[in-house]
Amino acid sequence: MQGAKILDERKDFIMFKDSCCGDGKINCEKESVSGAVSQRACVYCGARVVLNPITDAFHIVHGPIGCASYTWDIRGSLSSGSELYRNSFSTDLREEDIIFGGAKKLAAAIDEIVEKNSPKLIFVYATCIVGVIGDDVEAVCRKAEEKYKIRVIPVKAPGFSGTKSLGYKLACDAIMELILPHKDIPKTGGINIIGDFNLAGEMWIIKNYLNAIGLNTVSTITGDANYESLIKAPSAGLNIVQCAGSSVYLAKRMEEEMGIPFIKVSFFGIEDTTNSILRIAHAIGDENAIKRAEEFTKERSARAKEFISKYKPKLEGKKAAIYVGGGFKAISLIRQFNEMGIKTVMVGTQTGKKDEYEIIAKIVEKDTVVLDDANPSELEAFMKEKGADILVGGVKERPLAYKLGIAFCDHNHERKHALAGYEGVENFTKEVNLSLNSPVWGYVKG
């Protein structure tokens, strides 16, 4: 901590694991400290991340152009069909719209889209100023729905209205609005994959696993999803939730309002992947699927373990720092690093929950720093102090790591290779090795 500039009001958000006390007392689930340079994003961002992978939807950002520009096709969600979602649509509000209101412009924008295309689904994201200037986005959307007999769903997500988590919730509500009218379609007993956004094809990997054990996927929310596939979601017999942080709320609503039970799963790391596949088979209760799942996971986990053991001599004894969005991902990364023989010396999250920090405190070693909503100066100070060799984080943290001579691994939406499933274990291990053991560090440190 020597030399590290920590703001007084930030001190409670930092915790040191010591030998006697693993109680995990940390301040979290609070608003960011003003002026502290938080790494967090906004409500609109949260909503956009969850909904954007719907490939054949028009995602209209209603507001001034910035929000649309900064979120235009920067995510790694893949599509097996339409590429529409990789476009940016914005009402690009100007000064006169701010004065006279932007609702007319939005309505006209929707008219144009309908005229030039045959959209089935439009999302309208209302960003910060929209509510302030008094645009009734809901009314515009409702009118358009009536006029065109298509779905036009408003997502009122002004950035200032909360954290990214609220954006996730708004997105889940938007999905419910889309699928609720179809809630009485006949049940088929298949599975919905919820909370996977098909980054680098990860949803496809999970779907392949289900396929391999003889289970049918109904709908994927929202990775590689489209209008037709989404409205089938109510016919599923089970929801599996991969990214609980963003999507468990949707699963809960579907359970309550449609009677579809859900289970949480995780496909990060060998252990989680294996347990998740088995759990799904058990939940469905099909003896054949259970048998196939047992065989499948046995074979694939053995292969993945062998892969890691080859790399382990190159990785053992290294020190990792983690700074990610949610607590569960941080926990999962600590466990994955353990599998590689890498010790986690610093761990932080943007929006971790109290009980998640408690778990973190339990599983890290003595002297590990735990941070909530950290800023760059803290990250710098603690990575230096703890002698981290690699940082796992988002792209925002990358230049900092490099400036400090620390290896880096991207575990965010922009990743270009799959980190989920057994395939992801291999990719992650390779990436960690190539960065950690790059000859470049020899020159930097020498």
Added chain:
Amino acid sequence: MASNYVNLNVNPCKMCMPMGAMTAFYGIRGCVSILHGSQGCSTYIRRHMATHYNEPVDIASSSLTEQGTVFGGESNLIKGLENLIKLYNPEVIGVATTCLAETIGEDINGIIKKFLALHPDAKAKIIPVSSAGYGGTQYEGFFKALKAIVSNIEMSPEKNDMINIIVPLISPADTRHIKDICKKMGLNCIILPDISENLDGGYEKNYSKLPRGGTSIEEIAKMGGARYTLELSAFVPEENSPAKYLKEAYGVPYERLDLPVGLEFTDAFIEKLVSLGGEMTDEIKDMRKRYLDAMIDSHKYNAECRAVVFGEPDFASSVVKLCCENGALPVVAATGSVCKEFREKLGSYIKPVAEIAMEENFAVLDDIDFEKIENLALELKANLMIGSSDGRKISERHGIELIRCAFPVHDRVGGQRTRILCYEGSLELMDKIANSILARKEENFRHEAYEKYFDKKAGKEVENQKMDLKTENLQKTLTHPCYTCSAGKYARIHLPVAPKCNIQCNYCVRKYDCPNESRPGVTTEILSPREAFEKYALIKEKMDNLKVVGIAGPGDALANFEQTKETLKLIKEYDKEVTFCLSTNGLMLPMHAKELIDLGVSHVTVTMNAVDPKIGAKIYKHIDYMGVRYEGETGAAILLANQIAGLKYLTSNGAICKVNIVMLKGINDGHIEEVVKTAKELGCEITNIMQLIPVKGSAFEELPLVSNKELMEIRKKCEVHMKQMHHCRQCRADAIGTLDNDVSIQYRSMLNDDISKAKTLKKKFAVASKSGMLVDQHFGHADEFYIYESDGENARFVEKRAVRKYCSGADDCGESAEKMDLILKAVGDCDAVIALRMGDSPMRKLKEKGIEIYITYDSIEHAVKNAVESAIKL
């Protein structure tokens, strides 16, 4: 490895000695060269150099002819020198031999002597080089010329303060960079050769064909008195080394360094300059810092690089070194020159980085051609090539990007400005490497992941299902009396549930309601869906051969879609085998086509009287679409577009479609063939051309009738395009066809699958988990429990229980005080509870109930197994 020729060079990875010699002479001030040989040599070399440097390149030739070849080229060369002087008045003339000159045994020293004897007042310094094309590559030619330059120019004997820097073939921009660095460090250096100006000149109003830049004779004359020589080449043979010559002839000490590309080689170069008294400036330090920073920024991308590096030994060696320092793996390092040291040295650079990448195979080869390089590149899965534009064929054929940073670059601009030397040049090259990897990634990662992970067979199944549906529907066609002439024994029923119409045809009036009249659009009653169903059920009971239910108005089936849908649904529930047939004008078809398929409608008839809105406008008075009334061509165009879109969807999703055409004399009779062709293109099965039934009060009341003969003729004409219907009876909207025929009823047997399972003794666990993966929640905080069973061997997930479901009434579900009761209810039937932590009170209560308790942090599955083994029992 694929076969490579032993006695054949396929696609050469090198050039000839005169080329090198000519380039070297271009770095001498006021120098123009002459090639003693045939004209071609000079022309090709000029062309080669000019396209790379984008500068005029003037090289004379002695233009040996057959006579000169037979009798010696002496007079040719003398003449050549004379003219050269006249034209250019150069200070220096380089005379290089070629294959031809060397082969015929030309004594150029003798010829030059003769020339000087003939022209005693000639001022130009003439420097001869023996550079047979076959004697080596441009690499050797280059140094031979340099050696000739230093050994032919008379040196000033007195010692001076200069440092000689001998460089191999580097770009003009790199030459400038070297000069600049020396200057920055406060050193007086003589760069030999200095092509910085002559092969990368700026725009000037008065073009000077005589190169005005370069190393001057005066400077060269000082090289013998210089205090040191640095030769930036690790591979030049000693006999061609200018540095060695200067040492031997004038005692100038020297050191040969690697071409300063990459960190270590540049460090060595800069350190050497410092040791020679150069000042290590902040600016140079900053350059190094920036490069290091860039190395870090890009190392992840570089780590994915599998490069093929090819070119002159110094170039290839130094670039390979740069790659290795950055974690990029050079899978192929190749030079076209013969160079044993190249092979030995480069292996030691590559090995460490190959080990990091867990890669055993890489190739270092000299004296190589592009065929071999190509085979190796494929075999070793290269993803990048670094060298000259000569690698472009491989690049194009196999989609491996090529970084063009060595001479020659023919298919891009800027070869003369390409930098690879010292920190800044290294940084530029490294950016290109990283960007190439990035570009590839950005372009391909979606597709690659799609190919790798997306299950395309799943899509095929859908396709097959569509095909299956079509087969099934075609089967139904066999019992559909309207579609199959020979199916007359089967019956059909038209249910009049659709009163509204959304278009007005000029031949139609629907206000009549006469039971004796038989034509489309007529019915005696309108049925509600429920009534229609009851009617069907009643008739079906009496009429086993009733196969087809049709909705044919009296309006438009889709203008009354809710009624149509409801009717079909009711009947489908009652009779799964029924064939649904529907006729429509097609206006609302795109909106409902998918639902029709889903409802099981197998046969759809669309009345499409024209495929040209101009003609359509004469037939349709107006259409009512999306709340707007459209007339004339606009209306007809909308109708047509929707008919086409709808039919296309239906036919591509397995439905059997028929197109009805009402033949209207003088209006569409000449157009019918076009309509039939369109129906064919849309994938329809059959068209039905019908006579107009003139209706009183309709706009076409007075239209002349079509005779049977005319009808038969047009059907015959259209028969070549697609199947025609000949047996249409133009039914009413409530028609019921009754043809007697027995159909056996098939009963489906239901199998009772009563497999009783032996019950084994199992323990049931309730696990408090927030994440769903781990035991990570307080017992008292749990909103849900993961219920597991274990028989002692395997843990098996049973269900997830939400605590709130154990709430039996409002009183029961108050604030947290009562929550514990719900929790206890939720786990009441379990043998054990596993949680992260638990309060004393619930612990007591559970124990009272005889429920075991396990406190742990672990993955759920593991914790259950452990609990069974009672490893952590409290």
